Amino acid sequence: MKPITIEEVCKACGGNFVGPKEKLTQVITGVVKDNREVKRGDLFVPFRGANVDAHRFIPAAYEAGAAMVLSEEELTGDVAYIKVDSCFQALKDIAAYYRKQLTCKIIGVIGSVGKTSTKEMVASVLGTHYSVQKTAGNLNNEIGLPLTILSIEAEHEIGIVEMGISDFGEMTRLSEIARPDMVVMTNIGDCHLEMLHDRDGVLKAKTEVLPYISQGGLLVLNDVDEKLATVKAPEGVTRIGYGFTEDKVVYATGSKAVGDTAHAATIHVNGEAFDVTIPLPGEHNLYNAMAAVCVGWKLGLSIAEMKQGIESVGAVSGRNNRIEKDGCTIIDDCYNANPASMRASLSVLANAKGRKIAVLGDMGELGEREKELHYEIGFFAAEKGINVLFCTGELSKEMVCGAEAAKNGMCVKHFETKEELVKALLCEKRTGDTILIKASHFMRYETVVAAL
Numbered sequence: 477m478k479p480i481t482i483e484e485v486c487k488a489c490g491g492n493f494v495g496p497k498e499k500l501t502q503v504i505t506g507v508v509k510d511n512r513e514v515k516r517g518d519l520f521v522p523f524r525g526a527n528v529d530a531h532r533f534i535p536a537a538y539e540a541g542a543a544m545v546l547s548e549e550e551l552t553g554d555v556a557y558i559k560v561d562s563c564f565q566a567l568k569d570i571a572a573y574y575r576k577q578l579t580c581k582i583i584g585v586i587g588s589v590g591k592t593s594t595k596e597m598v599a600s601v602l603g604t605h606y607s608v609q610k611t612a613g614n615l616n617n618e619i620g621l622p623l624t625i626l627s628i629e630a631e632h633e634i635g636i637v638e639m640g641i642s643d644f645g646e647m648t649r650l651s652e653i654a655r656p657d658m659v660v661m662t663n664i665g666d667c668h669l670e671m672l673h674d675r676d677g678v679l680k681a682k683t684e685v686l687p688y689i690s691q692g693g694l695l696v697l698n699d700v701d702e703k704l705a706t707v708k709a710p711e712g713v714t715r716i717g718y719g720f721t722e723d724k725v726v727y728a729t730g731s732k733a734v735g736d737t738a739h740a741a742t743i744h745v746n747g748e749a750f751d752v753t754i755p756l757p758g759e760h761n762l763y764n765a766m767a768a769v770c771v772g773w774k775l776g777l778s779i780a781e782m783k784q785g786i787e788s789v790g791a792v793s794g795r796n797n798r799i800e801k802d803g804c805t806i807i808d809d810c811y812n813a814n815p816a817s818m819r820a821s822l823s824v825l826a827n828a829k830g831r832k833i834a835v836l837g838d839m840g841e842l843g844e845r846e847k848e849l850h851y852e853i854g855f856f857a858a859e860k861g862i863n864v865l866f867c868t869g870e871l872s873k874e875m876v877c878g879a880e881a882a883k884n885g886m887c888v889k890h891f892e893t894k895e896e897l898v899k900a901l902l903c904e905k906r907t908g909d910t911i912l913i914k915a916s917h918f919m920r921y922e923t924v925v926a927a928l
Contacts, residue, residue, distance in 0.1 A: 478577065478630045479503035482544050485519060486558055488573035489566035491546065495556025504543045507570065507626040509619065516541030519570075521563050523619075524548070564619070571622030572653045578628060582635045583771065584654055586647070586682050587662030587698075589816040591616065591638045593756075594662050594764040599636050601768040601785030605777050606633040614811070616640035621650050634775075642668040642841065644681050651688035658694040658774070659685055660767050664703035665816035669843030679703045689713050696770040698763055699724060716774070718766040726770050728762055736805075736828040736910065737798070743782075745769050750779050752786050758824040799925070803907030806928055809914040810921035813839045818853045821914050826860040828910035834862045835901060835924060837915025838869035847874045854878025858886050864904065865889070868897045869919060894920075898927045 483500040486493045493500060505517035511533035514520055520537035522530035522545065534545050538555070546566055547557045560566040575582070585595045592614045599610045609632040611624045616638030628635045639650045664679045672678045689695060691712040697704045699717035709715035718726040728741040740753045741762050754761045765786045772782045791797045799806040805828065809821045818839065825832050834857050842849050854875030857865055864887045865879050872890060879888045891897040901924070905911060911928065915921045 477504075477506055477574065477626050477628065479505050479517075480574065480577070482558075484573070485544065485570055489546070489558070489560055489569040491558035491560040491566060493556075493558055494551070499544075499556050502543055507567070507623060509567075509623065511537040511540065514540035514542050517543045519543065520545040521567050522547065523563055567622050568618060568649070568653055571625045575625050575653060575655055578625075578635070580628060580632050580635055581657040581775075582625075582637060582654055583658040583660065584637055584639045584651075584656035584685060585660045585662070586639045586685060587660075588665030588667045588678060588682075589814060589820070590662040590760060590764060591640060593761065594660060594767050595636050595638050597761070597764040597768040597786065597789050598660065598771055600789040601772045601777065601782050602634050602636075602775065604781040604785045605772075606775070607631050608634045608636060610636040611638040614638060614640070618646065618649060622653055625653060639685065641681055643671040644677075645684070647681055647684035648688075651685045655688055655690065656685070656693070657690045658696065658771060659689055660696040660771065661698065661704055661707070662763065662767065663698055663701045663816065665814055666842060666845070666849060667814040667816075668841045669845065670841045673843065675703055679707075683707060686710050686713075694771070694774050696767055698767065700763070714774070716770045718763075718770055726766050726773065728766055731759055731762055733757065733759075733827045736824060741765075743769055745773050745779075745782075748779055750783050752783055754786055755789065756791060757827065758820055760820045799928075801928060802905075803909075804905055804928075805910040806925060807910065807912045807914075808922075808925045809912060810919075810925055811917060813837075813914050813916045814842070815839065815849050815853060818914060819856055821912055822853075822857050822860050822862065825862060825910060825912045830908035830910055831863045831906070832861070833864040833866065833901075833905065833909055833911045835866045835897070835911060835913045835921070836872060836875055837867065837919035837921055838871040840916040840918055846871055850874035851878035851881075854880075854888075855882050858882030858884045862886060866891065866897055866901055866904075868892065868894050869915070872915075894924060898924055902927070 504519040507519045509521045514537045520542045545557050546563050585591050599608050602608050609628045624637050641647050693713045695709040695715045697717045699705045699719045716725050726745045731741045734740050742751050797808040850871045851874040855878035858879045868891045876890045
């Protein structure tokens, strides 16, 4: 981050400084929440978790070179610190202050599915021309977003931040910090329905960002999504929709799978066109590419730069990441899951050569329709010609029912534990198989990937 003084930090978060006054003029050059990541000059923000209170790591943070720490409790001994009521709120306040000091453009990436992969695509495209900072992994909540904002350095020309929510009001709080100059919205899907109720609720929650887009800014929308197609840009903000029809500024033709490892199309932008092969499978990655082209075109990139950025994008760990092992192809897509992402991943699997095995688990936060939505995924897997479906998890029993209802002869099995599933999978797999591993994060299906 660009250096700011400890006095600025205190004023930004309304904290009470305890220590020698001359220290107020010293600067911090980074903000971390893990004492193991502290570098000289950092501000350490200790959070109280369910199992660990990071306040006990304050001495270790100072030993590692921290310039200052926040604390919700009074510290004993000759220790300088900033006393705050809430480290959580203080971090957000500091990030909001720091955002106002930045001159680079901030791009917010929002949507039910594909935020991380779209962020990576936009970063890859813009990185051919600009110095870019982006959200690490999927740190997109009320802790992750402030940390991303605070990681932006003086040399960065673009900051790309994921903005993830699960309830009403969260997008407003994230937007008050990020104040995006541009927003990309990928889709409105069946996710976080326990709090947001239905897709209309999801749309309402996501679009809380609209009043916070800078004047003269940009709103990029996936107009194939019937909910997003209804969204209008605020006054003073340019709207660009993308899709598959010629009435869009950015649209694609000739969409086709290139085996099970890539996807090709011709992308049209403002009267020009270029052929591109995306080195990631699935048509959903073409949507991501079109979103990136919208932003790249607005920011003055050439066709060559946009093509280069798309064709050099890489896979994200845990998200359609391909692993070759023992003659099998493992598609590690186990970071998270909802109905839309399940369908996208199963569609990728359907294009694989050889036998197609789907290892699926429960999807979380789907509200009253959770059983119905799991059933539909099982039926969809059967319709796509998946050969084997292995599941574990209580809700995944509905996937089994859905798959069996399709009556296409696929092998379908449900296991009470992951251990039983893994044991059966190791016996079942054979050379030439492609195996998809996917479930919501709480299912911890990374252990299944590791076992393979």
